[in-house]
Amino acid sequence: MAVVTMREALNQALREEMLRDENVFLMGEEVAAYEGAYKVTKGLLAELGDKRVIDTPITELGFAGLGVGAAMAGLRPIVEFMTFNFSILATDQIINSAAKMLYMSGGQFKIPIVFRGPGGSAFQVSSQHSQAIESWFAYFPGLKVVMPSTPADAKGLLKSAIRDDDPVIFIEQERMYGNKGEVPDDIDFLVPLGVADVKREGKDATIVARSLMVPVALKAAEVLEKQGVSCEVIDPRTIRPLDIGTIIESVKKTNRVVVAEESHPFCGVGAEIASEITERAFDYLDAPVKRVSSADVPMPYAKNLEERAIPGVEQIVAAVREVAYL
Amino acid sequence: MAKANYEVGKRTPEPSRLGADDTSATGVMDEEAPETANSETIHKEHEAVKEAQKSRFEEIGRDTLISLYHQMLLVRRFEEKSAEAYSSGKIGGFCHLYIGQEAVAIGAISAIRKDDYVLCSYREHAHAIAKGMTPESVMAELYGKAGGCSKGKGGSMHMFDQKVNFLGGHGIVGGQIPLATGVAFASKYKSTDQVTLCFFGEAAVNQGAFHESLNMAQLWKLPCIYICENNQYGMGTSLARAMSSQDISQKACAYDIASEFVDGMDVLAVREATLRAVERARKNYLPTLLEVRTYRFMGHSMSDPGNYRTRAEIERHQERDPLKLFTASLKEEGVLTDSDFQRIEAEVKEQVEKAVRFAEESPLPNEDELFTDIYANPIEPGKR
Numbered sequence: 256m257a258v259v260t261m262r263e264a265l266n267q268a269l270r271e272e273m274l275r276d277e278n279v280f281l282m283g284e285e286v287a288a289y290e291g292a293y294k295v296t297k298g299l300l301a302e303l304g305d306k307r308v309i310d311t312p313i314t315e316l317g318f319a320g321l322g323v324g325a326a327m328a329g330l331r332p333i334v335e336f337m338t339f340n341f342s343i344l345a346t347d348q349i350i351n352s353a354a355k356m357l358y359m360s361g362g363q364f365k366i367p368i369v370f371r372g373p374g375g376s377a378f379q380v381s382s383q384h385s386q387a388i389e390s391w392f393a394y395f396p397g398l399k400v401v402m403p404s405t406p407a408d409a410k411g412l413l414k415s416a417i418r419d420d421d422p423v424i425f426i427e428q429e430r431m432y433g434n435k436g437e438v439p440d441d442i443d444f445l446v447p448l449g450v451a452d453v454k455r456e457g458k459d460a461t462i463v464a465r466s467l468m469v470p471v472a473l474k475a476a477e478v479l480e481k482q483g484v485s486c487e488v489i490d491p492r493t494i495r496p497l498d499i500g501t502i503i504e505s506v507k508k509t510n511r512v513v514v515a516e517e518s519h520p521f522c523g524v525g526a527e528i529a530s531e532i533t534e535r536a537f538d539y540l541d542a543p544v545k546r547v548s549s550a551d552v553p554m555p556y557a558k559n560l561e562e563r564a565i566p567g568v569e570q571i572v573a574a575v576r577e578v579a580y581l
Numbered sequence: 582m583a584k585a586n587y588e589v590g591k592r593t594p595e596p597s598r599l600g601a602d603d604t605s606a607t608g609v610m611d612e613e614a615p616e617t618a619n620s621e622t623i624h625k626e627h628e629a630v631k632e633a634q635k636s637r638f639e640e641i642g643r644d645t646l647i648s649l650y651h652q653m654l655l656v657r658r659f660e661e662k663s664a665e666a667y668s669s670g671k672i673g674g675f676c677h678l679y680i681g682q683e684a685v686a687i688g689a690i691s692a693i694r695k696d697d698y699v700l701c702s703y704r705e706h707a708h709a710i711a712k713g714m715t716p717e718s719v720m721a722e723l724y725g726k727a728g729g730c731s732k733g734k735g736g737s738m739h740m741f742d743q744k745v746n747f748l749g750g751h752g753i754v755g756g757q758i759p760l761a762t763g764v765a766f767a768s769k770y771k772s773t774d775q776v777t778l779c780f781f782g783e784a785a786v787n788q789g790a791f792h793e794s795l796n797m798a799q800l801w802k803l804p805c806i807y808i809c810e811n812n813q814y815g816m817g818t819s820l821a822r823a824m825s826s827q828d829i830s831q832k833a834c835a836y837d838i839a840s841e842f843v844d845g846m847d848v849l850a851v852r853e854a855t856l857r858a859v860e861r862a863r864k865n866y867l868p869t870l871l872e873v874r875t876y877r878f879m880g881h882s883m884s885d886p887g888n889y890r891t892r893a894e895i896e897r898h899q900e901r902d903p904l905k906l907f908t909a910s911l912k913e914e915g916v917l918t919d920s921d922f923q924r925i926e927a928e929v930k931e932q933v934e935k936a937v938r939f940a941e942e943s944p945l946p947n948e949d950e951l952f953t954d955i956y957a958n959p960i961e962p963g964k965r
Contacts, residue, residue, distance in 0.1 A: 280770065312793075327748055330771075358954045361735065363731070397955055448960055449963065451963070
């Protein structure tokens with residue numbers, strides 16, 4: 256097991272799956288010659304050639320739809336969005352074509368495609384380049400939505416996503432590409448979609464966190480441990496389908512929940528998780544489910560304002576203390 | 582006849598006029614007929630047209646001519662029956678009829694192989710049948726029955742049949758254009774010689790999807806044939822009110838794509854233009870844009886108030902009804918006799934009645950179907 260960055264882990268997954276199946280190809284802006292705006296696709300053009308690794312024009316709706324069409328005809332495209340901010344231009348093809356094709360064709364046309372790229376907050380790039388939009392995609396039946404928080408999960412989940420026969424939205428976190436962790440070398444190492452991971456065990460409160468909020472929640476748990484509060488940190492890893500069972504089991508044990516997310520609170524994934532917990536485990540709750548989300552504002556540029564907009568360790572600590580009535 | 586120009590970016594300035602009457606070949610008849618020199622010239626021109634038509638018919642062959650006629654009549658009667666079934670509440674939702682445009686789907690699809698691909702907009706009943714889907718499976722889909730081609734889940738706008746490479750009916754204007762481009766991309770990726778026909782209305786040309794797709798198709802040399810069925814109205818908005826530059830075939834120049842302007846009321850002209858495009862696509866992986874000028878005789882959908890155009894305008898276009906024009910040519914050339922026409926009419930009537938019977942008798946989808954076909958690999962959350 257080697258220690259590698261999230262970026263390298265994703266690169267390994269892409270390379271291994273493209274070598275395994277020649278129907279897998281990768282397309283997107285700057286993925287080939289430039290080797291990726293975030294260098295996730297480094298070395299792939301040189302090794303796999305320009306038939307498999309394709310630079311596209313800046314034409315998100317067009318190449319997203321082209322990918323869906325190629326999937327209808329039997330290929331397994333990986334479409335990179337330079338960032339998920341730009342996927343907004345492609346949502347017609349993702350939602351109206353990819354998500355619905357199997358259903359409206361009466362089960363005839365599956366769409367094995369992965370739409371991947373960085374999402375969530377970035378470093379001081381203001382409102383249009385720094386936002387979390389997973390709740391948009393998670394809303395739609397037909398899509399699967401994955402958000403890894405460690406290099407090992409990133410590799411194992413991306414490999415599963417590429418092998419999956421459904422459209423998968425795979426959101427990497429722009430701030431986490433350099434995060435390091437141990438990653439298995441086994442080329443058949445897979446992390447199944449739809450399975451949450453208990454990142455830390457605890458007994459007093461549950462923190463449900465995804466993507467960037469996982470390391471923040473783990474730090475908060477350390478702080479709280481010193482204050483005598485034992486926290487369990489659960490990473491759903493897949494937003495849709497959501498492994499609510501693992502969350503409910505934890506709630507039944509701890510009776511207190513905080514959902515931490517860097518997306519906006521209104522109509523967000525955290526709201527869905529809170530609602531599920533209320534419906535399934537109301538009698539086990541000793542306090543209302545508490546959400547910690549980004550400020551409900553467009554992302555500002557100024558460093559101090561940006562820092563205030565994204566949840567940090569202190570907010571999670573405060574939220575856990577609130578549900579524990581401390 | 583105007584020859585196709587195969588040089589990239591060039592276009593045929595005039596539509597084919599063979600087999601048509603002497604009105605404006607664009608199908609727009611508001612303009613005055615051009616001044617003619619004298620009766621002798623007219624006679625000579627007429628003789629030349631007749632000669633050309635004769636050799637054209639010989640080249641195509643009797644069987645194909647009859648098949649084209651049969652299919653055009655079939656989809657005409659099929660749509661008339663659909664309108665009737667819609668009015669009596671048997672068909673729900675939106676129902677976009679194709680009456681008036683038959684020469685386009687039938688002519689173009691007659692130019693491709695069974696293993697080639699077709700993608701369409703939501704006005705696709707005729708294309709589905711032309712591609713080899715049974716009228717039964719299309720009618721049952723309109724009825725929302727289990728025997729429909731999409732198991733009753735798609736309806737009028739979403740006909741699919743993987744067995745004949747009919748890749749849908751798509752409901753968002755222009756949405757099928759990137760998809761078709763991707764299907765063509767897959768053919769090239771797999772080094773097959775399959776081509777893709779992509780049908781869309783002229784209103785889709787204003788969508789970004791059209792421009793983004795044509796750009797990539799020529800950039801990457803994809804075997805996709807873009808067939809713009811210019812019926813001159815996007816729902817109730819005329820072309821003149823919606824498009825700043827209305828010469829659609831010329832828009833191909835922006836992407837260095839070869840293009841042709843085609844008389845969409847002439848089934849053979851559509852077939853011939855498509856054959857030329859197919860050759861380019863199959864041999865050299867090159868895309869083509871065809872602007873096929875046609876006219877929709879019915880409303881945009883069954884709920885169209887029709888207040889945006891006059892009855893007189895529709896009637897003018899009906900003088901060049903593609904079925905009527907083709908019937909006249911077939912008679913003139915002696916391909917079919919009156920009794921042949923009667924026989925085909927009877928055959929078609931039986932086909933449509935059979936389709937309706939099948940749809941009527943087909944069961945409703947099982948209610949469990951509500952929850953199937955959402956995922957190809959359904960996941961039970963939490964299960965490793």
